[in-house]
Amino acid sequence: MNTVISLNDINKNYYVGEITISALQKVNLKIMEGEFVSIMGASGSGKSTLMNLIGCLDVASSGEYLLDGVNVSRLKADEFADIRNKKIGFVFQNFNLLPRTSALENVELPLLYDRSGILRNNTKAAREALIKVGLGDRLDHIPNQLSGGQKQRVALARALVNNPSLILADEPTGNLDSSTSLEIMELFAKLNKQGKTILIVTHEYDIAEYTKRTVFLKDGMIQWDRKIKHSDRPNQLPVNHGKRNYE
Amino acid sequence: MNKYLKIEKAAIKSILRNKTRSLLTSLGIIIGVSSVIVMVALGQGSSKKIQTDIASMGSNLLMISPGNSIYQGISRGSGSQQSLTLDDCEMLIEGSQYLQAVSPSVNFNGQVIGGSGNWYTRIEGVNQFYPQIRNWEIAEGNFLTAKDIKAKKKVVVLGNSVAEELYPSGNAIGQKLRISNTPFTIIGILKKKGQNAMGMDQDDIILAPSTTVLSRLKGSKYGSYINSIYASAVSEDVMDEAETEITRLLMQSHKIQSENDIDFRIRTQSEILEFATSTTNTLTLLLGAIAGVSLLVGGIGIMNIMLVSVTERTKEIGIRMSVGARTRDILLQFLSESLTLSLIGGSIGILSAVLISAGLKQVTSLTPIIDPVIAITAFLFSGAVGVFFGFYPAKKAAELNPIDALHYE
Ligand SMILES: Nc1ncnc2c1ncn2[C@@H]1O[C@H](COP(=O)(O)OP(=O)(O)O)[C@@H](O)[C@H]1O
Ligand SMILES: [Mg+2]
Numbered sequence: 001m002n003t004v005i006s007l008n009d010i011n012k013n014y015y016v017g018e019i020t021i022s023a024l025q026k027v028n029l030k031i032m033e034g035e036f037v038s039i040m041g042a043s044g045s046g047k048s049t050l051m052n053l054i055g056c057l058d059v060a061s062s063g064e065y066l067l068d069g070v071n072v073s074r075l076k077a078d079e080f081a082d083i084r085n086k087k088i089g090f091v092f093q094n095f096n097l098l099p100r101t102s103a104l105e106n107v108e109l110p111l112l113y114d115r116s117g118i119l120r121n122n123t124k125a126a127r128e129a130l131i132k133v134g135l136g137d138r139l140d141h142i143p144n145q146l147s148g149g150q151k152q153r154v155a156l157a158r159a160l161v162n163n164p165s166l167i168l169a170d171e172p173t174g175n176l177d178s179s180t181s182l183e184i185m186e187l188f189a190k191l192n193k194q195g196k197t198i199l200i201v202t203h204e205y206d207i208a209e210y211t212k213r214t215v216f217l218k219d220g221m222i223q224w225d226r227k228i229k230h231s232d233r234p235n236q237l238p239v240n241h242g243k244r245n246y247e
Numbered sequence: 248m249n250k251y252l253k254i255e256k257a258a259i260k261s262i263l264r265n266k267t268r269s270l271l272t273s274l275g276i277i278i279g280v281s282s283v284i285v286m287v288a289l290g291q292g293s294s295k296k297i298q299t300d301i302a303s304m305g306s307n308l309l310m311i312s313p314g315n316s317i318y319q320g321i322s323r324g325s326g327s328q329q330s331l332t333l334d335d336c337e338m339l340i341e342g343s344q345y346l347q348a349v350s351p352s353v354n355f356n357g358q359v360i361g362g363s364g365n366w367y368t369r370i371e372g373v374n375q376f377y378p379q380i381r382n383w384e385i386a387e388g389n390f391l392t393a394k395d396i397k398a399k400k401k402v403v404v405l406g407n408s409v410a411e412e413l414y415p416s417g418n419a420i421g422q423k424l425r426i427s428n429t430p431f432t433i434i435g436i437l438k439k440k441g442q443n444a445m446g447m448d449q450d451d452i453i454l455a456p457s458t459t460v461l462s463r464l465k466g467s468k469y470g471s472y473i474n475s476i477y478a479s480a481v482s483e484d485v486m487d488e489a490e491t492e493i494t495r496l497l498m499q500s501h502k503i504q505s506e507n508d509i510d511f512r513i514r515t516q517s518e519i520l521e522f523a524t525s526t527t528n529t530l531t532l533l534l535g536a537i538a539g540v541s542l543l544v545g546g547i548g549i550m551n552i553m554l555v556s557v558t559e560r561t562k563e564i565g566i567r568m569s570v571g572a573r574t575r576d577i578l579l580q581f582l583s584e585s586l587t588l589s590l591i592g593g594s595i596g597i598l599s600a601v602l603i604s605a606g607l608k609q610v611t612s613l614t615p616i617i618d619p620v621i622a623i624t625a626f627l628f629s630g631a632v633g634v635f636f637g638f639y640p641a642k643k644a645a646e647l648n649p650i651d652a653l654h655y656e
Contacts, residue, residue: 057569057649078573085571096566096653100264110570112253158570 003069004166004197005031005054010063012049012220023049025220027063031199033165036192038208038228039201041217047201048170050217054199055088055168056080068165085113089159091169095151097143103130103154104139110162129157133187149180156187160196167191169200173207185210205233254576258583262591272552273592275545276632280596280625283538285603288615290531295616297523300443305382306516307483309346311476311493314512329472330510333457335500336374336476342496345489348376349478351457355464359453361424361433362413370403370426370453372460372473378437380479388420388435391456395434399458404435406452429463431455442612486515535621542625545592546632553585553640564644565652577645585637586630593629597622 012024023046031037039047052058053065056072057080065073072083084090089110097106107126130136133153143151152172159167169188173181181204189210192198200211205228208214214228262269313330336351343349353372358365374396378384386407395402403424410419419433440449455464461471480489490513497511498504557564564577572580600622604615 052650055569057653078575081568081571081573081576084569090569092653096562096569098563098566109567112257113567113571113573113576162571 001032001034003030004033004035004067005029005199006064006066006069007054008064008066010053010060010065012046012053012058013061023220024053024060027220027222029215029222029225031197033197034192034195035213036189036198036211037200037213037215038211039199039215039217040203040208040228041223043203045217046220047217049220051168051170051199051201054166055090056083057090081113082115085110085162086116087164087166089156089162089164089167091152091155091159091167091172093171093174095143095148095155095175097151097154097158099144100142102140102142103135103146103157106143106154107157107161109158114162126157126161129161130154132160133157147180148176149183152176152180152184153187156184160191165197167196167198169198171201171203173202173204178206181207251579254579254583255587257580258587261584262588268552269588269591272549273545273588273595275548276542276589276592276629277545277596277599279538279542279545279632280593280629281600281603282541283535283625283628284597284600284617284622285607285615286534286538287531287621288600288604288617289607289613290527290534291618292613292615294524294527294531296613297527298520301516301520301523303382303440305380305479307480307486307489308380308516309478309480309486309489309493310514310519311478311497312474312512312514313472314510329470330501331473331476332471333461333473334471335497336457336473338500339476339478339493339496343489343492345480345485345492346478347481348379349476350374350377350380351473352475352477353457353460353465354474355460357427357464359409359413359424359426362419362422363415364413366409366412368406368409368451368453370455370460370464372457372464373454373477374457376479377454377477380477383440384438386436386438388433390435391454396456396458399462400456401429401431401459401463402434402455403431404437404454405433406437406454407439407450408448409451409453410436426453426455427464486517490515539628542628542632545629546589546636549585549589549633550636550640553581553637554643556584557581557640557644560644561647561652561655564647565649565655568647568649569653574645577647578641581641581644582634582637585641586633589629589633589637590626593626596629597626 007027007029010024010027011022014021014023027050039050041047049058053060056067060073063073064071067083067087072080075083098109104123104126107129108123111122111126127136127139130139133156135150135153135157138146138150143154146154156172167188172188173184176184185207188198188200200207202208208228212227213225215225216223311331331351333351336349339346339349350373355370355372356367357370358367373391375391375393378390385404388404390404391402394400403426405413405419413419413424414422419436422433423430424433425431437450437454443449457473461473478489478493480486493513494509498509501510503509567577567580601617604617608614
C-alpha cells in the first residue's frame with residue numbers, strides 16, 4: 001500500500017491582531033491508499049484547518065507535507081491549483097455549488113481547469129459521475145431545484161469527476177437530516193470499497209462509525225487515532241440517538 | 248482554443264444571468280460608441296455638404312474683392328475698401344486670356360413691392376455672364392443680356408424664393424415690381440439653388456444689370472465702385488495663371504507698383520474649399536473627442552460593475568479555485584466578461600448609431616456619413632476599454648486566497 005498523506009510536525013498559526021492562535025500543533029499523520037478515515041473533535045479543535053492543509057487550499061506555518069510521496073509543503077499558488085484539480089476532490093458542508101448553474105455544469109467545472117487535457121470538455125465523464133451518485137435524472141436541475149441530499153450528491157460527483165486519488169469531506173452531512181446523512185455515508189462507503197481514499201470531518205459518532213479509523217483532535221493536537229469504539233461516546237447518551245451533536 | 252471558447256461561453260452565460268445589470272453596465276459603452284460614430288458622421292456629412300455646395304459654385308471660380316492695402320492709412324487710406332469698379336471688370340474681360348467670363352457684383356438690400364405684397368431681399372447687380380460663372384441656370388424666361396446691361400434697363404431676374412414669395416401662383420414673367428420706388432420688369436426666374444454652406448438661402452435674391460443697380464439704386468455717392476468681381480478661368484488647370492494675370496492687370500489699372508500696396512484680394516474656389524474643410528475637420532475632431540470622453544466614462548461604469556461583481560461572486564471564485572482554477576483562469580474569466588460586455592455594448596452602439604443617423608437624415612437637411620473606419624475604431628476602443636477597466640477587478644478576483652474566498656459571506 002502506498003502512503004497517500006504524510007504530515008510531519010505540522011503547525012498552523014493564525015495571527016489575529018496581537019494574538020497568535022495555534023490551530024494545529026505538531027500534527028503527525030500518515031494515511032495509506034484506500035483508507036476511510038474520519039476526523040473528529042470539538043468545534044474549533046482544528047478539523048477544518050487540517051482538512052484545508054491536506055486539500056492544498058491552505059499552507060502550514062511549519063512542517064512537511066508529502067502527498068503521494070511528493071513534498072507539497074511549499075508550492076506556488078498555481079501548482080497548488082493543479083494539485084487540487086488532479087489529485088483532490090473536496091466536499092463541503094454547505095455544498096459550495098455554483099448558483100443558477102445546472103448540476104451537469106457544476107460537475108463539469110473541474111474539467112474546465114484540467115490542464116492535462118485528458119478530461120477537458122468531457123461531458124460524458126460528468127454525466128457518469130452524476131449517475132454514479134444516483135442523480136442521472138437531475139442533470140439539468142439547478143441547485144435551487146435540488147434537496148440538500150441531492151446537492152451534496154452533486155458536490156460529491158464534482159469531487160469524483162477528475163478521478164482524484166483523495167476525497168476530502170468537511171462535515172458533508174452537517175446540513176442534512178439523519179436519514180439523508182446515512183444515504184450520503186453509504187455512498188462514501190461504496191466509493192471507499194471501490195478503492196478511493198476518503199477523509200471525512202464530522203462530529204457525529206454515527207458518521208464516524210462508518211469509517212475504519214478515527215483521528216480525534218483536541219486544541220489542535222491529535223489526542224487519539226484508531227478505530228472508534230462504542231465507549232468513545234459520552235456515556236450518558238443512548239446509542240443510536242440519530243442526529244445529535246456531541247461537541 | 249477550445250478552452251477559450253469555453254471561457255467565452257461561460258462569460259456570456261454569466262452576462263445573460265444578469266440581463267438588466269449587464270444592459271445598464273454596457274449602456275455607457277453603447278452611448279459612448281454611438282455618439283462617437285454619430286458625431287463624426289455628422290461632421291463628415293456637413294463637411295461633404297459644404298464641399299458639394301462650394302463645388303456647385305463652379306470649380307474654376309475666382310472671386311475678387313476689395314481688400315485693405317497693407318500700408319493702410321499711408322498709401323491709400325480707408326478708401327481702399329472701395330477699389331473695384333465696373334471699368335476693372337471691362338478691363339479684365341478684354342485684357343485677359345485665361346478668363347472665360349467676368350461679372351461684377353453690386354449689392355443692394357432693399358424692400359421690393361410687387362405681386363402679392365412686399366419682401367425685403369438682396370438685389371445683386373451683375374452682367375450677362377453671371378449664370379455661366381456661378382453654374383446657375385434659368386428656370387423660366389430669359390437672363391439679362393449685354394444690351395440690358397449697356398442700356399441700364401430696368402429689368403430683373405428673380406431668385407426662386409423671391410418668385411415663390413411674391414408670385415405664388417407663378418405668373419411672374421412680364422410683371423412689374425418696385426425696388427426703392429423704381430419700377431422693374433421681371434424677365435426671368437432662376438432655378439432653385441438651395442442653402443449655401445453657411446445655411447443662407449441662395450434663392451432669396453434678385454439679379455439686375457449692374458449698371459442699373461449702380462445708377463438707380465445705390466446712389467451717386469458710391470460712384471462706380473462695385474462690391475466684388477466674379478470670374479471664371481478657362482479651365483481648372485489654369486487657375487494659378489488666371490490669378491497671376493488678374494493681379495497683374497488690376498495692379499496696372501490701379502497704378503500699383505509694389506505688391507505690398509495691392510488693394511484687392513483674389514480667392515479661388517479651392518481656397519474657399521480648403522478653408523471650409525479645415526473648419527469642419529476641426530469641428531469633427533472636437534465632436535469626436537467629446538464623444539470619446541463619454542466612451543471613457545462608460546468604461547469606468549464597467550469597472551464599477553465588475554468590482555461589485557467580484558465582491559458579489561467572491562464565493563464563486565473560491566469554488567472555482569477549490570476545484571483547480573489557476574490565477575490566470577480567474578483573471579481570464581473576469582477579463583472576458585468585461586471584454587464581452589463592452590463589445591456587446593460596442594455592437595449595440597454601432598447599431599444605434601446607424602439608426603440615429605438614419606433618423607437624422609430624415610429630420611435634418613444633413614446626411615450623416617458613417618465612416619466604417621471610425622465605427623471599427625470605436626468598436627475596438629470599446630474592447631480596449633473593457634480590457635483596461637476590467638483588468639483591475641479581474642486581478643483583484645484572481646489574487647484572492649482560496650480559503651478566504653470560500654468563506655466569504
Ligand atoms: N482564518 C482564520 N483566522 C483566524 N483564526 C482562525 C481562522 N480559521 C480558523 N481559525 C481558528 O483556528 C481554530 C481552528 O479552527 P477550525 O479548524 O475551523 O476548527 P473546526 O473546524 O475544528 O471547528 C479556531 O480557534 C479558529 O477560531
Ligand atoms: Mg470546521
